[in-house]
Amino acid sequence: MLSERVTLNYPLTIQQLIYYKSMKAEIISIGDELLIGQVINTNSSWMATQLNLIGIDIVQITVISDKKKAILQSIENAFNRADLVLMTGGLGPTNDDITKLCICEFYDSKLIFDETSYQRIKKLFAQRGFAVTELNRQQAEVPDKCEVIPNFNGTASGMWFKEKGKILISMPGVPFEMKSMMIDFVIPRLRDMSKVKLYHKTVHIQGIGESFLADLIKDWENALPKNIKLAYLPQPGLIRLRLSASGNIEDKLEIEVNAQIEKLKIIIPDLIFGYDEDLLEAVISKLLIPQHKTLATAESCTGGYLSHLITSIAGSSAYYKGSIIAYSNEVKTKILGVNTETLNQYGAVSKECVIEMATNVRQLLQTDYSIAVSGIAGPDGGSEEKPVGTIWIAVASEKAVMAEKYLHGEDRGRNIRKSALSALMLLRKLIQQQC
Numbered sequence: 001m002l003s004e005r006v007t008l009n010y011p012l013t014i015q016q017l018i019y020y021k022s023m024k025a026e027i028i029s030i031g032d033e034l035l036i037g038q039v040i041n042t043n044s045s046w047m048a049t050q051l052n053l054i055g056i057d058i059v060q061i062t063v064i065s066d067k068k069k070a071i072l073q074s075i076e077n078a079f080n081r082a083d084l085v086l087m088t089g090g091l092g093p094t095n096d097d098i099t100k101l102c103i104c105e106f107y108d109s110k111l112i113f114d115e116t117s118y119q120r121i122k123k124l125f126a127q128r129g130f131a132v133t134e135l136n137r138q139q140a141e142v143p144d145k146c147e148v149i150p151n152f153n154g155t156a157s158g159m160w161f162k163e164k165g166k167i168l169i170s171m172p173g174v175p176f177e178m179k180s181m182m183i184d185f186v187i188p189r190l191r192d193m194s195k196v197k198l199y200h201k202t203v204h205i206q207g208i209g210e211s212f213l214a215d216l217i218k219d220w221e222n223a224l225p226k227n228i229k230l231a232y233l234p235q236p237g238l239i240r241l242r243l244s245a246s247g248n249i250e251d252k253l254e255i256e257v258n259a260q261i262e263k264l265k266i267i268i269p270d271l272i273f274g275y276d277e278d279l280l281e282a283v284i285s286k287l288l289i290p291q292h293k294t295l296a297t298a299e300s301c302t303g304g305y306l307s308h309l310i311t312s313i314a315g316s317s318a319y320y321k322g323s324i325i326a327y328s329n330e331v332k333t334k335i336l337g338v339n340t341e342t343l344n345q346y347g348a349v350s351k352e353c354v355i356e357m358a359t360n361v362r363q364l365l366q367t368d369y370s371i372a373v374s375g376i377a378g379p380d381g382g383s384e385e386k387p388v389g390t391i392w393i394a395v396a397s398e399k400a401v402m403a404e405k406y407l408h409g410e411d412r413g414r415n416i417r418k419s420a421l422s423a424l425m426l427l428r429k430l431i432q433q434q435c
Contacts, residue, residue, distance in 0.1 A: 023194055025051055026078040027061045030089035034063050043088050050187055055196040066090055071102040079166050089173030091156035093135040109143035117157050149185050153177045196246055199253035203241040204274040206425045210234045217267055236414040237421035280424045281309040287431045288319040296365035297323040298357040300374040306420040321365045336360050349374050349386055351403045354394035362396050370396045371423045377415045391419045395427045402430050
């Protein structure tokens with residue numbers, strides 16, 4: 001909810017709606033702690049996502065120091081590129097927080113005492129059992145040319161300025177304070193101003209490299225309607241394809257995007273495992289729980305990372321029994337029961353070894369399904385026959401065993417991540433075949 005101090009000019013006129021049809025925005029994050037890497041700038045990425053969802057284009061994200069010259073110059077530069085500037089940081093009660101004073105100078109404004117903001121601060125401090133100090137009282141001072149954005153989670157009010165068709169919004173750098181202002185005040189108001197609607201849907205893909213995928217779907221990509229843009233968002237072991245549609249009717253955009261995804265599913269049906277916020281480990285959970293099936297793992301090169309992914313999902317205890325981290329050959333033979341002759345003849349990184357690992361751990365822990373992973377994560381241990389990044393994965397059930405070889409690369413961390421995801425994807429394939 002908004003405080004009584006806030007007054008909004010609704011409804012917006014047709015002229016205003018037309019003006020904000022293609023609103024361009026810049027985000028400015030203020031703080032020396034961001035520049036030296038002491039604090040990760042999560043605010044900008046979150047804000048950019050929220051703004052993009054309501055049809056506002058981000059033209060630039062800028063990080064600057066807590067210096068007057070940097071703040072004033074950044075505002076001026078931003079308005080040369082954008083209609084809307086959103087700033088976070090520098091609104092605290094200490095001497096190094098100078099954002100409010102700099103904005104006053106930029107707008108030739110002066111600070112006035114806002115009683116509504118002060119009463120909110122007093123209430124907040126009373127709830128925490130503290131008295132309001134003079135520094136905290138000064139937090140109720142705001143520029144006379146701004147509309148106040150109330151902060152119900154802290155002492156620093158946000159500020160909304162509009163001059164010559166340009167908007168500047170200043171908010172605290174504390175993430176949960178900023179997010180509350182954005183959700184309750186900023187986003188609803190900007191959404192009403194933005195005539196262009198955007199619809200995004202992300203397709204999650206595993207089991208293919210980015211260049212190979214691009215070649216495989218190039219005809220589909222080239223045939224996309226002009227109002228739908230495609231972005232490749234690769235990460236170790238996964239590729240996300242984001243389809244972004246623009247237009248005037250949001251429901252129509254959703255229909256258009258989903259129609260294109262149906263065409264994509266015909267081309268790569270076995271590579272798509274989910275959409276939007278889906279995680280592969282959560283997809284596995286949704287396959288196992290309704291069937292009341294259980295799972296065990298035997299890990300070598302992944303060293304427990306596969307188990308970590310599985311157990312990161314709430315409720316995984318309903319289907320996941322446990323893992324044997326068989327990092328050494330001794331554990332493979334003595335605990336998992338892998339045949340010594342198998343290791344001598346084929347090696348630990350082999351189809352034969354992972355099949356025995358998967359079969360034996362399933363029987364040992366008495367589960368419906370199992371996964372086994374063995375490979376050369378690197379950077380050492382590779383050979384001409386089995387270079388670094390060579391991974392064998394097997395999945396097993398009572399009815400079937402599947403084994404696949406993967407060549408992931410030379411980076412140890414990426415190999416471990418890719419191997420765990422490939423293992424989950426192979427299990428998904430086996431489960432679907434048996435459904």
